[in-house]
Amino acid sequence: MSLELILSIVFGGICAVTALLVITRINPVISALFLVVNFASLAGLYLILNAQFIAIAQIIVYAGAIMVFFLFVIMLLNPESEKKFFSHKPYIKIFTVVIVAIVFVQIIYMIFLAQPSEELIKESAKSVNAGTIEQIGRELFTNYVLPFEAAGYLLLAATIGALVIAKKKFE
Amino acid sequence: MQIPIEYYLILSAFMFSVGVVGVLTRRNAIVVFMCVELMLNSANLTLITYSSYLGDTVGQLFVFFVMAVAAAEAAVGLAIIIAIFRNKLTINIDEINILKW
Amino acid sequence: MFENTQQFLDMLPIIIIGAGILISTTIEMYSEKSEAVLPWFSVFIFSAAAFYSLVYADKQSIILQNMLSTGGITNIFYFIFNIGAAIVCLLSLDYTKKYGMNYGEYYILIQASVLGMMFMAGAKDLFMIFLGLEIMSVSFYVLAGVNRKKEKAIEGALKYFLLGAFATGFLVYGIALIYGSAQSTSIEVITAGFTSLTGNILFVAGVLLFLIGFSFKIAAFPFHMWVPDVYQGSPTTVSGLFSTAGKAAAFSAIIATLAALFNSSPDNIFSPYLSVLALFSMLFGSIVAIAQSNIKRMLAYSSISHAGYMLIGLAAGSFDGTAGVIFYLTVYTFMNLAAFGIVALIEGENETNLELDSYSGLGNRNPVLAALLSICMFSLAGIPPMAGFFGKYYVFIAAIKSDLIWLAIVGIFSSVISVYFYLRVVVLMYFKDSEFEKVPAKSFSGFLGVTISILLIIALGIFPGSLLDLITSYL
Numbered sequence: 001m002s003l004e005l006i007l008s009i010v011f012g013g014i015c016a017v018t019a020l021l022v023i024t025r026i027n028p029v030i031s032a033l034f035l036v037v038n039f040a041s042l043a044g045l046y047l048i049l050n051a052q053f054i055a056i057a058q059i060i061v062y063a064g065a066i067m068v069f070f071l072f073v074i075m076l077l078n079p080e081s082e083k084k085f086f087s088h089k090p091y092i093k094i095f096t097v098v099i100v101a102i103v104f105v106q107i108i109y110m111i112f113l114a115q116p117s118e119e120l121i122k123e124s125a126k127s128v129n130a131g132t133i134e135q136i137g138r139e140l141f142t143n144y145v146l147p148f149e150a151a152g153y154l155l156l157a158a159t160i161g162a163l164v165i166a167k168k169k170f171e
Numbered sequence: 172m173q174i175p176i177e178y179y180l181i182l183s184a185f186m187f188s189v190g191v192v193g194v195l196t197r198r199n200a201i202v203v204f205m206c207v208e209l210m211l212n213s214a215n216l217t218l219i220t221y222s223s224y225l226g227d228t229v230g231q232l233f234v235f236f237v238m239a240v241a242a243a244e245a246a247v248g249l250a251i252i253i254a255i256f257r258n259k260l261t262i263n264i265d266e267i268n269i270l271k272w
Numbered sequence: 273m274f275e276n277t278q279q280f281l282d283m284l285p286i287i288i289i290g291a292g293i294l295i296s297t298t299i300e301m302y303s304e305k306s307e308a309v310l311p312w313f314s315v316f317i318f319s320a321a322a323f324y325s326l327v328y329a330d331k332q333s334i335i336l337q338n339m340l341s342t343g344g345i346t347n348i349f350y351f352i353f354n355i356g357a358a359i360v361c362l363l364s365l366d367y368t369k370k371y372g373m374n375y376g377e378y379y380i381l382i383q384a385s386v387l388g389m390m391f392m393a394g395a396k397d398l399f400m401i402f403l404g405l406e407i408m409s410v411s412f413y414v415l416a417g418v419n420r421k422k423e424k425a426i427e428g429a430l431k432y433f434l435l436g437a438f439a440t441g442f443l444v445y446g447i448a449l450i451y452g453s454a455q456s457t458s459i460e461v462i463t464a465g466f467t468s469l470t471g472n473i474l475f476v477a478g479v480l481l482f483l484i485g486f487s488f489k490i491a492a493f494p495f496h497m498w499v500p501d502v503y504q505g506s507p508t509t510v511s512g513l514f515s516t517a518g519k520a521a522a523f524s525a526i527i528a529t530l531a532a533l534f535n536s537s538p539d540n541i542f543s544p545y546l547s548v549l550a551l552f553s554m555l556f557g558s559i560v561a562i563a564q565s566n567i568k569r570m571l572a573y574s575s576i577s578h579a580g581y582m583l584i585g586l587a588a589g590s591f592d593g594t595a596g597v598i599f600y601l602t603v604y605t606f607m608n609l610a611a612f613g614i615v616a617l618i619e620g621e622n623e624t625n626l627e628l629d630s631y632s633g634l635g636n637r638n639p640v641l642a643a644l645l646s647i648c649m650f651s652l653a654g655i656p657p658m659a660g661f662f663g664k665y666y667v668f669i670a671a672i673k674s675d676l677i678w679l680a681i682v683g684i685f686s687s688v689i690s691v692y693f694y695l696r697v698v699v700l701m702y703f704k705d706s707e708f709e710k711v712p713a714k715s716f717s718g719f720l721g722v723t724i725s726i727l728l729i730i731a732l733g734i735f736p737g738s739l740l741d742l743i744t745s746y747l
Contacts, residue, residue, distance in 0.1 A: 008174055012182050019186045019209055023193035028202050035205050042212055045179070049223035054231050061238050066208070066245050073249045074201055077256050079263070082198055096195045104188040107477065108181055114474045116224075116452065117175040126226030136235070139228050146339040147232075147399040150391055151239045153293065154407045157384035158243035160297070161414030164377045165429070166250035187445055194438050203434055210441030214448045221452035229457055230448075236399065237444055240406045244440070247410050248433050251417055254426050264434075 008048050014041040026081045028074050032067060039063040050124075051131040179220040186213035200252050200262040204245075211241055279335045281328075282342040285321040285350050286394070289387045292317035296380045306376035311717075314361045314379045318386070322354035329746070338458055340394045341528075344746035348598065349393035349524045355728075356517040356605050357386045362721030363613045364509045370621050371507065373419045381418075382513065385411035389521035393528065398447050398457040401525050405443070405489070408521060409436050412514060416506040428505025435488060435498045443485030449478030459529055466532035470541055479530070479542065489522035490579045493552035503572035508619055511568060512612030515575040516605040523582060523601055533589060540589035547587040547679055553580030554686040561693050565628055567615055570693060571608070574652065577686060578604055584683055585667040588674040595743045596666035602739065603651070603659040603732055610725035611648040614641055617718050631697055632704035642701045644726050651729050653694040654687050659729045662736035 018038040025031045039062045046055035129135060140148055186209060193206030215234045222230025256262055274280045280287070296313060300306045325347040332343035361379060368374040388407030395401040413436060417429025447457070453475035454462045462469070469475045488495040503511040533540055557577025564570040582604075585597035618625050618634075618641065635642040651660035664687060668680040732739060 016185055019189040028199055031202055046219050049219050051219045051231050054234050093196045097192055100188050100192050107184040110473045110477055111177055111180050117177055120176050120224040122224050123226055127223045130226050130228045135228050143337040144232055146336045147403055150403040154243050157407055157411050158246045160377050160380055162246040162250040164414055165254050165417055207437045207441055211444055214444040217448035225455055243410055244437055247413050251429050251433050254420050255430050258423050
């Protein structure tokens with residue numbers, strides 16, 4: 001057992017369990033905290049997959065900024081806890097879970113049918129090279145400069161939009 | 172030993188399914204939105220996995236943009252949730268039913 | 273960024289709108305009279321971009337490291353979005369005053385959404401499709417709730433936002449699977465290898481998830497639940513923008529991404545999925561629209577059934593079908609905008625005059641508006657000399673050529689049902705006496721916007737062939 005394998009199983013397990021906890025906890029604050037744990041362990045998986053830059057961005061942007069924003073709004077609105085997962089309208093919920101489970105099994109079946117591992121074998125050197133900040137920066141500012149500018153407009157629209165909706169008074 | 176790519180793909184499919192169940196069953200608007208974030212992150216895991224196994228940077232760039240989009244959506248979405256709380260003093264989507272769901 | 277001046281000129285429509293957003297933001301920050309300046313500034317930049325893209329449509333090229341295509345079909349879509357948005361700005365000018373929401377930000381958000389649509393229509397890479405869609409959606413979520421003192425508006429915005437974000441999840445997962453199996457996000461690479469890629473089941477799953485994500489945006493049947501509520505809750509002019517330019521943008525992205533699918537490939541494996549969506553959207557939209565008493569809800573359900581007719585053209589999977597869809601989108605944009613525009617003109621303060629009953633006797637009270645609304649309704653119903661008829665005709669013919677005769681028959685059946693609820697409005701206007709004496713408020717700019725759309729519908733009804741030839745020559 002290599003370290004890589006052990007770590008990927010540990011992080012993968014944390015991801016799967018915390019994902020389940022996010023949707024089953026009735027208190028939104030606890031859900032949000034488990035989501036932070038989920039994002040942090042995803043960052044661990046990204047490191048194993050040699051995506052160093054994205055792993056750091058995941059921690060800083062997702063687990064750091066976005067989730068703090070969520071927690072802030074949850075605390076501000078202080079919503080009451082929901083009812084227990086299966087205590088309210090249980091049949092609809094069980095039905096949903098069954099349907100999604102069937103779709104999930106189908107996706108697994110498709111993944112095994114397609115056998116992507118037969119053609120895709122990780123070459124460490126190539127893979128490490130792909131995830132460096134240098135490589136990402138070079139691509140971002142040469143071939144993908146138009147999406148980068150578009151993302152700027154997206155953030156501008158979102159800023160103006162959030163102001164319009166949430167500002168208290170308009171003069 | 173090399174970890175087969177299927178391991179990551181199945182993990183992300185699992186997280187995606189859990190996110191879908193959460194969106195369809197939870198009633199608190201903020202939690203519903205957190206489940207959407209879970210779905211986006213499972214898609215990110217797929218992208219990073221492929222990017223790493225292909226030795227190609229493009230997938231990681233896409234994740235970078237998904238993060239930007241998630242931040243923009245969070246800003247607008249939480250603003251809308253705050254506005255609805257000011258109007259109705261609740262963010263339970265069962266009680267927000269002047270217009271039928 | 274640009275290699276030569278020609279590239280800059282090719283991209284000018286996008287640059288006009290992009291610069292317009294920045295200028296508008298500056299005006300909004302520093303000017304006291306921004307509410308009066310920005311609508312006309314928006315109309316100006318939209319008209320300039322629309323005019324430029326139509327005149328230089330024959331210069332086709334792919335620029336900026338294979339990110340964006342210019343010219344041809346892309347420019348026709350640019351024309352649709354920009355003219356549509358210009359008409360919406362004209363309509364909004366007096367409408368927003370009615371509700372005390374004439375902020376400058378309203379127009380900046382319309383400009384931003386149009387920029388997103390243009391990125392989608394010109395996309396040559398999944399990056400641009402995704403970012404364009406998100407720029408458009410984020411602006412739309414806010415526009416839906418821009419009248420934030422009204423409970424209904426902000427509720428519609430929440431509903432639109434949650435379901436839209438849910439759809440984004442499907443879209444990103446679909447793109448991830450497409451990227452993994454095609455090993456690229458470039459649409460040219462995907463198009464070139466499409467036939468062999470469809471052998472890979474993960475690619476097929478990815479495209480299906482991608483189509484599900486977009487089915488939300490075009491409001492096809494099982495993913496339509498936000499449509500009536502959002503259209504009813506949002507300001508009427510904004511609903512007009514959602515139902516026309518927004519829908520056209522989603523269709524343009526589907527056509528751009530799956531170009532290989534619609535260029536007469538013999539085995540269109542997604543045809544069954546698209547046919548089923550088309551079938552249920554048409555029937556569901558037409559049947560439920562009959563039961564509506566609010567005119568905005570009726571138009572919302574009718575827009576679901578129109579999405580169904582357009583999907584027939586995609587299900588046909590041929591040049592004829594795609595050309596038919598683009599023609600249909602053009603016509604539909606003008607007729608639906610005119611319909612929403614007239615509803616916005618007649619609407620009183622605090623959402624009065626939105627029930628069908630308030631249209632009774634309009635023929636006596638305001639004969640001009642009644643005549644214009646009748647033209648819209650005849651065209652939406654697809655009655656022969658009108659442009660709406662040719663849209664349906666081209667799409668159905670394409671379906672018959674691709675051996676989807678059953679779908680064409682269901683389409684004709686659904687059109688017959690839709691005649692009932694469209695003509696009911698006309699009957700109410702001319703053959704029922706009014707109980708109200710209220711004459712709708714006068715708005716010169718709104719009337720101008722409606723008149724432009726109606727003139728375009730009439731022109732397209734008289735010369736449908738010229739637009740279709742133009743589209744076919746660029747496909």
